[in-house]
Amino acid sequence: MNHSTEPNRRFRPPKPFRPGEFNVHLSSAIAKIIQRFSSSAVLIAIVGVSGCASTKPLAYEDLPSTSQLKPVDKGHDAFLYAHSNTDMSKYIAVTVDPVTVYAGQDSQFGAVPEEQRRIIAEYMQRQFTEVLSKKWQIVDAADSGTLRLHLTLTGIEKSTPFVSALSHMLPVGLLINSGLQLSDHNGTFLGSVSYAVDLYDAKTGELIYASISKEAPHALDLTSSFGRLDAAKAGVRLGAKHLKDNLTKEHVAALATTASDRISADL
Numbered sequence: 001m002n003h004s005t006e007p008n009r010r011f012r013p014p015k016p017f018r019p020g021e022f023n024v025h026l027s028s029a030i031a032k033i034i035q036r037f038s039s040s041a042v043l044i045a046i047v048g049v050s051g052c053a054s055t056k057p058l059a060y061e062d063l064p065s066t067s068q069l070k071p072v073d074k075g076h077d078a079f080l081y082a083h084s085n086t087d088m089s090k091y092i093a094v095t096v097d098p099v100t101v102y103a104g105q106d107s108q109f110g111a112v113p114e115e116q117r118r119i120i121a122e123y124m125q126r127q128f129t130e131v132l133s134k135k136w137q138i139v140d141a142a143d144s145g146t147l148r149l150h151l152t153l154t155g156i157e158k159s160t161p162f163v164s165a166l167s168h169m170l171p172v173g174l175l176i177n178s179g180l181q182l183s184d185h186n187g188t189f190l191g192s193v194s195y196a197v198d199l200y201d202a203k204t205g206e207l208i209y210a211s212i213s214k215e216a217p218h219a220l221d222l223t224s225s226f227g228r229l230d231a232a233k234a235g236v237r238l239g240a241k242h243l244k245d246n247l248t249k250e251h252v253a254a255l256a257t258t259a260s261d262r263i264s265a266d267l
Contacts, residue, residue, distance in 0.1 A: 055108055057194040057214045062104035065198050065210035081210040082252045093137040094147040099124045101153050108155025121153045124236050131240035142202035155194035158228040191231035192216035215239040
């Protein structure tokens with residue numbers, strides 16, 4: 001009689017219950033949950049603080065065009081002026097002055113050192129010249145049909161690199177920055193740049209266009225959150241593009257009409 005034999009299966013008793021191990025695993029799980037929620041809570045709290053810290057550009061007292069500027073509610077522009085009888089289509093070239101770093105008492109550099117102000121000023125010079133060269137010829141002589149652009153760097157807000165990057169990667173940070181971008185506000189812990197534009201007829205010296213603006217990268221721009229000056233540089237690039245787009249015959253005429261209406265209303 002054949003008997004089938006099966007391999008002996010050793011009986012392994014259940015592992016004895018050790019309260020200490022259970023407590024260790026439970027503590028670890030709880031710690032992870034607490035860490036996740038506490039990180040979000042801390043981020044939300046510090047985002048609230050950072051949102052209050054951002055400054056608005058001023059009508060700086062020592063700028064040559066300050067008396068002609070009017071406050072506007074136009075995104076990145078805080079103050080504007082446009083000459084009422086300017087035909088922008090007659091200009092075919094532009095000369096770009098060296099960028100001035102504003103030294104007035106109402107400057108908005110805070111604790112930004114002189115060397116970093118110089119870095120951003122030189123970056124402005126290069127970026128605005130490059131962008132405007134796509135629309136006008138860049139020249140040195142003040143001939144007919146030539147504009148003269150003078151830029152004044154008036155303020156810098158530096159990014160907080162590690163915290164800014166973290167706030168753009170955590171889910172709660174992405175949610176907050178999405179809301180900030182939709183409402184056209186600065187991203188969390190991202191810096192910015194403030195500057196003034198004075199645009200003249202190069203031959204007559206007549207002021208054609210002036211503005212005071214603040215530019216910052218888009219709130220969801222993670223690439224501008226790593227270096228302390230990266231956001232300010234991104235703001236410079238956006239500012240150059242905005243100026244090029246603004247300096248059309250139709251746009252300057254519309255600005256001049258709006259300014260004239262506002263003056264009449266004030267009177």
